[in-house]
Amino acid sequence: MVIEQITVRTKAELAVELDKKTDEIIVEGDFSQNIAEIKKGQLNEVDQLGFALGSDGIGILVEYGISTLLDIFDPTAKEDKKIRKQIEHLYTIKRLTQESFLLRLKQLDY
Numbered sequence: 001m002v003i004e005q006i007t008v009r010t011k012a013e014l015a016v017e018l019d020k021k022t023d024e025i026i027v028e029g030d031f032s033q034n035i036a037e038i039k040k041g042q043l044n045e046v047d048q049l050g051f052a053l054g055s056d057g058i059g060i061l062v063e064y065g066i067s068t069l070l071d072i073f074d075p076t077a078k079e080d081k082k083i084r085k086q087i088e089h090l091y092t093i094k095r096l097t098q099e100s101f102l103l104r105l106k107q108l109d110y
Contacts, residue, residue: 003108015079018086025103026096035101038084039093 006022008014009029017025027035055062071081087093091103 011079011083015083018083018090021090021105023105023108025091026100027103028100032099032101034080034084035087035093035103036095038087039095039101 003023005024005026006017007026007028008017009031011031014025014027014031074081087103090105092106092109094102094104096102
């Protein structure tokens with residue numbers, strides 16, 4: 001199995017690669033600060049599973065409801081919201097350097 005790795009420097013390039021579900025995406029440049037913010041809020045799989053089990057699954061529903069409600073009132077552009085959701089749900093984030101991040105499809109780690 002060959003893993004495809006692409007480097008992007010703009011939001012438009014990133015959006016195209018996310019839509020294609022590229023295996024690994026290296027994000028450099030201005031948008032890397034947004035990736036850093038997303039990484040701060042991203043839980044690892046062990047934490048997610050612990051939250052789901054500890055709340056008997058109710059926590060996931062509450063989190064979904066709150067997330068949906070916040071999205072309605074969020075003034076962020078629609079395209080930025082779409083990019084953020086794709087990254088949060090499909091990719092793990094790893095910092096490579098101060099100004100670059102590696103996005104790797106979660107399914108590649110299974």
